[in-house]
Amino acid sequence: MPLPQAARFGEYALKGLNAGLREIGQAPEQRQARRLTRKIKRRDPSGPRVLFLTPRSWAYHVQVEMLLATALRLRGAEVEVVTCGGGLEVCDRANSWEAPPMPCRSCRTYVDRSVEAFGLDPDPLLGREPPPAWPELDEIGALDLHRVVDDAGTPLGELVDIPTRWFLLSASRDSDPLGPLTTRRFLRSARATAEAMRSTLDRKRPDKLVLLNGLFFFESIARRLATERGIDVITYERGFRPETLVFRRGLPASHYEISPYWQRWKDEPLTVEQQAELDAYLLHRRRKGHPIFDFWKDAVSADLGGSEHGRTVCLFTNVTWDSAVLGREGAFGSIQQWLDAAIDHMKGHPEDRLIVRVHPAEAKMSGKITRESLGTYLQHAWASLPSNVTVIAADDLTSSYDLMEAADVGLVLTSTVGLEMALLDKPVVVAGETHYRGKGFTTDVDNPGDFGRAIEAALADPAALDRDVEAARRYAYTFFFRASIPFPLVSEPVPGLATLRVKDPAALAEGVDPWLDVICDGILNGGDFLGVATC
Amino acid sequence: MPGLVRSEFPVPMGEAVPDRSDPAPEVSVVLPTLDERSTIRDCLDSLLAQDYPYIREILVVDGGSTDGTRQIVASAAPRVRLVDNPRVTAAAAMNVGLSEATCDLIVRADAHTLYAEDYISRSVDALAASGADWVGGRMRPVGGTAFGRAVAAATSSPFGVGPGRFHYSDTARDTDTVYLGTFDRSIVEEVGGYDEGRIQWAAEDQELNFRLRRSGRRIRLDPEVRSWYFPRQTPRALWSQYFNYGVCKASTLAKHRTLPYWRPLAPASMVAATGVWVFCSIRRRNLLVAMVPGIAYVAGAGAVALRLGRNPGVAPHRAVGALAICHWAYGLGFWYGVGRAAAGLPFDTAPRRGR
Incomplete structure (x- = not known):
């Protein structure tokens, strides 16, 4: 646990106060929700049955979900909310620096009070009796735990794979001493959750299920079970632009897959206004970088040294346990293999240089410091790195944007940096299954052989690689603007705290907020969740 | 095991063909x-x-x-x-x-x-x-x-x-x-x-x-x-373990009439000195003075715990608890063992309720 930072005392005080108020159900957003609910005129539901899954006390998401639930009720939907109820051995409410034990009591209190504040009844999945033991799990070897299925045939091992790695803050579960222990904990929790979820879905028989992300612990189980039952599953995530949301039907929103939208707009040139809008946003990204964490607050300009080197290749890593990466490593089995392959290739080209930029999130995401640092991995795996390879550590203040500009070629797995480099008209070799792969402005490789050949080609002549800055800009506009819907009704002034900005329930009614209409239409009527076309 | 996969033990250790020229x-x-x-x-x-x-x-x-x-x-x-x-x-x-x-x-x-x-x-x-x-x-x-x-x-x-x-x-x-x-x-x-x-x-x-x-x-x-x-993973289990470690050292002392190394004397001395100090202070009806060792310990352990708290996932207050249990359980266990040896009682060669 990093020691408290003097610069953040204000934030700590605010969070402490908020934690106290949550205990008595009087957090500002909860009081605001009650005021809002008192003004709402109830109407009998006549529309589809919509079930929200709101299991954790992630304040921003709880408030987003409850506001959406309220908006859907105003449009005639019959809305119910399933919460966790607590009592699981482990879940992804916390990570392995923080838990177990899980903060079930405070988590449950906040979620239930918040749901009640919106005039809804939380229906807990669990918590009535302790989950049953599962002693047979002790007999399963660590390498086989991902194949575990429960009595009803649900592939729990597969479903807890990403949440377990996310919890561990490490993708190398099989070589992590905590891996087997944590995976068994997740499997026991998943078994109890799946059993309760089956019963809830069969009892409530919703038409729609709305949930966060789609890959997290509760959500991956619910998505699977609901899909098996023919229920329409809608997932959402934060968009890349501040105060936007991304929605997907059936798929995990966290993959940010926008191919259908791209097909629609890939040939349509951007207008002058759209170009300006995109440029303004890209400038914002350069200054801040992440919707929640300010990676570039104290960034310094990169000094890339003299010109004795030939080509400069910049490799930008991902955080290994990010759900956007796991299972999407593409040409390689892991990020580490991809890194090794890149260094191996560059070893044979001493006249050129490779700069490895370790993702700043490894060190800068408060409370989520990685347990699998790629910088440390490189130190161990490469006792002496080739002299033409430079590693920029996660906590280094060098701005990645300067590196992008200085690079002749970029190497990425799934990082959005690849898209940003393409926007700078730089050739990019994409090895992972990222959303912008195969869109015509990057060089996408399917196997280590292709990867090596792409690097060779890039070193010989970077211009030989695929590039299309205009297509990249059209894609970026579709991705950042069309596919993400503005949702300014809830904000997160400090990570972990939420503010409700709606003062009047009329703001939630049909026909008032076009963005909210798009979302509600998408959930209720199968609309396409477009953030621009209708407005 | 309905629903579970069959899980073989890994790696063909017995199937490897060792090169016996090695x-x-x-x-x-x-x-x-x-x-x-x-x-x-x-x-x-x-x-x-x-x-x-x-x-x-x-x-x-x-x-x-x-x-x-x-x-x-x-x-x-x-x-x-x-x-x-x-x-x-x-x-x-x-x-x-x-x-x-x-x-x-x-x-x-x-x-x-x-x-x-x-x-x-x-x-x-x-x-x-x-x-x-x-x-x-x-x-x-x-x-x-x-x-x-x-x-x-x-x-x-x-x-x-x-x-x-x-x-x-x-x-x-x-x-x-x-x-x-x-x-x-x-x-x-x-x-x-x-x-x-x-x-x-x-x-x-x-x-x-x-x-x-x-x-x-x-x-x-x-x-x-x-x-x-x-x-x-729990304070109680840690206490039992470190108390037993203290007894272990006392049993080694009883057997060999010496200690393999001086480490056990640190917590044992701390416990003994604290006991004497507190006893004397209470006899003189000076409760404030009696609290001095406790305050000094918390201050010292707190400083160490703050340092340990730099490790991700380690809360300083829990580190203070862990340090205190390690030190005091060990010291008390040592004197308990010395007492047993002095009284001619045998040591427990097997745990009473599992290990």
């Missing part, structure tokens, strides 16, 4: 167990996944587990052999294992531990390269809960456990005792084997190492020999 020696692994169901599978998996091709056998010497440990071990046959230990204790298990082992080179293992893939190969290499008689690695504790992480940090710090180098040293060196170990069984037989009768249970390794050093043998710590140990 001078590397064969080894027997001896693993004492007693009710280890929750950890034995992972422990065996990590032993079976070793990159050292000359592991002739893994002997699990079980003291009568009733929780299913024996069934899990039996399912790993024939590469793992289950051997009964009617005398229950770990010391007895090691003696049974040594008599059953078919190799001269022995790897002493523990069921609460996971082993790096190269654990045995590095042990064998270090044994040959250093010329030492016993080689072991660092004890690398891994906390699986918030309190467990605090325990791991406290027991990896010189302030938590004193200068026991096997807890934290990063350099290879000769030392007084190590965690587990690899050795030729003849050296153990020369000094009479593990003591099953005169010392407190759990004292067997350090007491044996003490006898070995007295007979001129070298104990070597090599931090490259990597394994991960799961320490106690």
Whole structure:
């Protein structure tokens, strides 16, 4: 646990106060929700049955979900909310620096009070009796735990794979001493959750299920079970632009897959206004970088040294346990293999240089410091790195944007940096299954052989690689603007705290907020969740 | 097991065809167990996944587990052999294992531990390269809960456990005792084997190492020999463990009329001095003065805990708790053991309720 930072005392005080108020159900957003609910005129539901899954006390998401639930009720939907109820051995409410034990009591209190504040009844999945033991799990070897299925045939091992790695803050579960222990904990929790979820879905028989992300612990189980039952599953995530949301039907929103939208707009040139809008946003990204964490607050300009080197290749890593990466490593089995392959290739080209930029999130995401640092991995795996390879550590203040500009070629797995480099008209070799792969402005490789050949080609002549800055800009506009819907009704002034900005329930009614209409239409009527076309 | 996958044990250890022109020696692994169901599978998996091709056998010497440990071990046959230990204790298990082992080179293992893939190969290499008689690695504790992480940090710090180098040293060196170990069984037989009768249970390794050093043998710590140990995860369990460790040292003192090293005297002296101070202060009716040792301890432990709190996931207040339990339980256990010895009472050679 990093020691408290003097610069953040204000934030700590605010969070402490908020934690106290949550205990008595009087957090500002909860009081605001009650005021809002008192003004709402109830109407009998006549529309589809919509079930929200709101299991954790992630304040921003709880408030987003409850506001959406309220908006859907105003449009005639019959809305119910399933919460966790607590009592699981482990879940992804916390990570392995923080838990177990899980903060079930405070988590449950906040979620239930918040749901009640919106005039809804939380229906807990669990918590009535302790989950049953599962002693047979002790007999399963660590390498086989991902194949575990429960009595009803649900592939729990597969479903807890990403949440377990996310919890561990490490993708190398099989070589992590905590891996087997944590995976068994997740499997026991998943078994109890799946059993309760089956019963809830069969009892409530919703038409729609709305949930966060789609890959997290509760959500991956619910998505699977609901899909098996023919229920329409809608997932959402934060968009890349501040105060936007991304929605997907059936798929995990966290993959940010926008191919259908791209097909629609890939040939349509951007207008002058759209170009300006995109440029303004890209400038914002350069200054801040992440919707929640300010990676570039104290960034310094990169000094890339003299010109004795030939080509400069910049490799930008991902955080290994990010759900956007796991299972999407593409040409390689892991990020580490991809890194090794890149260094191996560059070893044979001493006249050129490779700069490895370790993702700043490894060190800068408060409370989520990685347990699998790629910088440390490189130190161990490469006792002496080739002299033409430079590693920029996660906590280094060098701005990645300067590196992008200085690079002749970029190497990425799934990082959005690849898209940003393409926007700078730089050739990019994409090895992972990222959303912008195969869109015509990057060089996408399917196997280590292709990867090596792409690097060779890039070193010989970077211009030989695929590039299309205009297509990249059209894609970026579709991705950042069309596919993400503005949702300014809830904000997160400090990570972990939420503010409700709606003062009047009329703001939630049909026909008032076009963005909210798009979302509600998408959930209720199968609309396409477009953030621009209708407005 | 409806719904569960069939899970084979990994790695074809027995199927490897050793190149016998290679001078590397064969080894027997001896693993004492007693009710280890929750950890034995992972422990065996990590032993079976070793990159050292000359592991002739893994002997699990079980003291009568009733929780299913024996069934899990039996399912790993024939590469793992289950051997009964009617005398229950770990010391007895090691003696049974040594008599059953078919190799001269022995790897002493523990069921609460996971082993790096190269654990045995590095042990064998270090044994040959250093010329030492016993080689072991660092004890690398891994906390699986918030309190467990605090325990791991406290027991990896010189302030938590004193200068026991096997807890934290990063350099290879000769030392007084190590965690587990690899050795030729003849050296153990020369000094009479593990003591099953005169010392407190759990004292067997350090007491044996003490006898070995007295007979001129070298104990070597090599931090490259990597394994991960799961320490106690609750205050109560930690208290019991460290109280017993204190008794262990007292039993070694009673047996040898000396201590293998001075470390136990630090917590024991602290407990004794505090007791005397508090007693005298209360007799003089000066309660404020009586509180001084407590305040001083909290201040000192607090400063250490703040330092330990720099480790991710370690809350300073839990680290203070872990440090306090380690120190006070150990010190009290030591004096309890001294009292037992002074009264002529025997030590507990087996745990009363499992280990």
